[in-house]
Amino acid sequence: MKYSLTLLMGLLAGVGELRADVPRPWQMHFQEAVTPVMEEIVRFHDILLVLIVLIGLFVFALLGYTLVRFRAERNPVPTKTSHNTPLEIVWTAIPVLILLAICWPSMHLLYFMDRAVHPDMTLKINGRQWYWHYAYEGHDLEFDSVMIPEKDLQPGQHRLLEVDHPVVIPVDTTVRLLFTADDVLHSWAVPAFGVKQDTVPGRIAESWVRVTKEGTYYGQCSELCGTGHAFMPIKVQVVSKEAYATWLKEAKQKLASTEGTPDASVILAALPSNLQRG
Numbered sequence: 001m002k003y004s005l006t007l008l009m010g011l012l013a014g015v016g017e018l019r020a021d022v023p024r025p026w027q028m029h030f031q032e033a034v035t036p037v038m039e040e041i042v043r044f045h046d047i048l049l050v051l052i053v054l055i056g057l058f059v060f061a062l063l064g065y066t067l068v069r070f071r072a073e074r075n076p077v078p079t080k081t082s083h084n085t086p087l088e089i090v091w092t093a094i095p096v097l098i099l100l101a102i103c104w105p106s107m108h109l110l111y112f113m114d115r116a117v118h119p120d121m122t123l124k125i126n127g128r129q130w131y132w133h134y135a136y137e138g139h140d141l142e143f144d145s146v147m148i149p150e151k152d153l154q155p156g157q158h159r160l161l162e163v164d165h166p167v168v169i170p171v172d173t174t175v176r177l178l179f180t181a182d183d184v185l186h187s188w189a190v191p192a193f194g195v196k197q198d199t200v201p202g203r204i205a206e207s208w209v210r211v212t213k214e215g216t217y218y219g220q221c222s223e224l225c226g227t228g229h230a231f232m233p234i235k236v237q238v239v240s241k242e243a244y245a246t247w248l249k250e251a252k253q254k255l256a257s258t259e260g261t262p263d264a265s266v267i268l269a270a271l272p273s274n275l276q277r278g
């Protein structure tokens with residue numbers, strides 16, 4: 001009863017707020033897709049789900065039939081059949097055809113998300129223990145994005161998801177994302193965008209987004225990177241092109257002072273007290 005009530009409340013909350021930007025209690029499906037890549041991922045997922053359910057039902061039906069039809073009671077003398085060549089060819093060929101049919105859209109999607117075609121701007125994302133550093137190429141703007149500790153949260157803010165400086169990008173704009181890391185592996189993952197990219201020290205990885213809906217989107221580091229791994233969230237604000245231009249101008253002045261590595265005390269303050277040292 002308690003759980004069904006929670007579920008109902010979760011559903012109502014989902015209806016009340018149209019933009020699916022954060023995980024919801026008892027959420028069963030993906031967050032709302034807001035990029036072409038995530039739309040494709042959801043479509044591919046839906047096809048696969050139907051396919052695996054049909055295959056599962058078929059296998060269980062065969063199994064059930066075999067259990068009944070070939071039970072010992074009905075077959076006192078066991079058959080000596082060792083193989084059946086035509087049948088073996090069929091049960092090899094059909095799965096191969098199914099796998100090839102899955103492979104085609106899968107590879108298509110992989111290459112679609114790999115590189116931006118004619119990007120309008122480039123955002124460089126750098127994973128560090130334990131915060132994200134963002135740089136806007138060609139704009140002389142870079143800043144750190146550190147989690148807001150639980151005790152400093154304002155009402156309505158999401159625990160473990162809010163940061164001091166969210167990254168801001170314009171809507172309906174192709175943004176090339178370049179990823180790297182300064183210390184260990186991290187992973188920049190934002191479910192609504194369909195992006196989950198490892199950031200690797202000494203290497204640059206690429207992906208892209210073209211967000212079709214204004215809003216605030218959250219993600220988390222998705223590669224175990226040390227004690228602060230759970231405390232380096234991603235917050236992306238997607239705004240109109242005009243609002244972005246205004247923000248860019250202001251941010252260059254306001255955030256210039258935060259350039260460089262934040263004080264260790266700032267990062268440590270974001271961690272829960274039991275993880276803080278010295």
Ligand SMILES: [Cu+2]
Pocket residue numbers: 185186187221222223224225226228229230
């Ligand atoms: Cu991490």
